[in-house]
Amino acid sequence: MDDPTPALPISGAAPPPGATADAALLDECAVQSLALLERNLSPQGVLAASRTAAAEARSYTRIFGRDAAICVLAMSGSGVPSLERGAIDSLAALAEFQAPNGQIPKYVDPEGRDADFWYLGCIDATLWWLIAVDHVRRTSPLTEEVSRWGPQVSRAIQWLLAQEHQRFFLLQQNEASDWADIMPRSGFVLYTNALWYHVKGLYALPHRDETCYHFNHLFHPDQSDLPEYRRSRLLSHYARRERRNDDLYLSFVNLSFAGDEGDVFGNVLAVLYGLANRSMAKQVVKTLCEAGVGDPYPVRTVVTPIDDNHALWRAYMGRHMQNHPHQYHNGGIWPFVGGFWVMALANMGRLDLAHAELVKVARANQADGWRFTEWFHGQTLAPVGMLGQTWNAATFLLARDALQAAQAEPASA
Numbered sequence: 001m002d003d004p005t006p007a008l009p010i011s012g013a014a015p016p017p018g019a020t021a022d023a024a025l026l027d028e029c030a031v032q033s034l035a036l037l038e039r040n041l042s043p044q045g046v047l048a049a050s051r052t053a054a055a056e057a058r059s060y061t062r063i064f065g066r067d068a069a070i071c072v073l074a075m076s077g078s079g080v081p082s083l084e085r086g087a088i089d090s091l092a093a094l095a096e097f098q099a100p101n102g103q104i105p106k107y108v109d110p111e112g113r114d115a116d117f118w119y120l121g122c123i124d125a126t127l128w129w130l131i132a133v134d135h136v137r138r139t140s141p142l143t144e145e146v147s148r149w150g151p152q153v154s155r156a157i158q159w160l161l162a163q164e165h166q167r168f169f170l171l172q173q174n175e176a177s178d179w180a181d182i183m184p185r186s187g188f189v190l191y192t193n194a195l196w197y198h199v200k201g202l203y204a205l206p207h208r209d210e211t212c213y214h215f216n217h218l219f220h221p222d223q224s225d226l227p228e229y230r231r232s233r234l235l236s237h238y239a240r241r242e243r244r245n246d247d248l249y250l251s252f253v254n255l256s257f258a259g260d261e262g263d264v265f266g267n268v269l270a271v272l273y274g275l276a277n278r279s280m281a282k283q284v285v286k287t288l289c290e291a292g293v294g295d296p297y298p299v300r301t302v303v304t305p306i307d308d309n310h311a312l313w314r315a316y317m318g319r320h321m322q323n324h325p326h327q328y329h330n331g332g333i334w335p336f337v338g339g340f341w342v343m344a345l346a347n348m349g350r351l352d353l354a355h356a357e358l359v360k361v362a363r364a365n366q367a368d369g370w371r372f373t374e375w376f377h378g379q380t381l382a383p384v385g386m387l388g389q390t391w392n393a394a395t396f397l398l399a400r401d402a403l404q405a406a407q408a409e410p411a412s413a
Helices: 017-038 053-057 064-076 081-096 123-139 150-162 188-200 208-219 231-238 264-272 280-289 317-320 337-349 353-372 389-412
Strands: 252-254
Touching: 017 064, 017 081, 017 389, 053 150, 053 317, 064 081, 064 208, 064 389, 123 150, 150 188, 150 231, 150 389, 188 208, 188 264, 208 337, 231 252, 264 337, 280 337, 280 389, 337 353, 337 389
Parallel strands: none
Antiparallel strands: none
């Protein structure tokens, strides 16, 4: 049974122990988050991380398609003039270097010198850019700007449609070509297709219902009804074999093999964007909670990390000792994904849990003097990666807004 909506406090009653401290932490995190977003602005848009020698060496001082677009979701409509302007500038910088075929780059140089499209492409940069453009059109006070990018939007959509399978109505992609760019996901990828379903809704694209249907039958192949398309039935048969996390969506499905590590971000987006029905959404949340993906900080990116004895292990995952079990995309803790986790919980009405997880996201951002750490080791909790990670700030603000909106709904009913 779903958690009931918490009762409103009785006037004059003392707040629960710790509530005042938690409220103060959330308020301070909001202040620090807005300050970080402003610090990380450049004249061309928002950078992925604060300017340090390490960030410059690793190209984090760039305007990334996915990072900047996610930040735009918090910046546009914020009421902060510099952030409102920065949201427009970020999308414009990416649009300027759009490929002739419509693909949005992985990142662009803030000095306007070059654009990068990763080794095998970067499919989610285009998806997130479209999501952010729609958001700006609905929320920006810079009304003279919101009609921009009509031709670029059309080309971006056409490029994505060219990646869509004509019977599954799901996007196909190369290995390691989305945000988890040193993970062996390829073919039909859970995370990417959750975004695609959302984009289809925002832009009224065709075959959205078919996308949802095949999404659920391929990534959760234990459905009682069998698809009519025989290749779908065969892929589902392959995907059912040797699954470890039966109550979650598979991270990807390819010919004769699939990802069973338990991709937390992809599962969270399936819940947030409405691909999971109520029963499946509750099952996903229950499974992730039981796996402790939010302890002590939300969230670990996979439930069962891939080790070097697993069939899905790739030699590139060990490059620079970066993606071994419990590290980076292979089970590291990413606070920005924790923000999406809170949003999904709030949308489901799990308000007490959403609040508790939001407090933990704030604590992760606060660690080491408001470092806004990129990620933490999944076991040792050592802070790793860049400091001043901009999307940590953005998704905290988005999550806080989502929780406050959900808490206000009963009072306005």
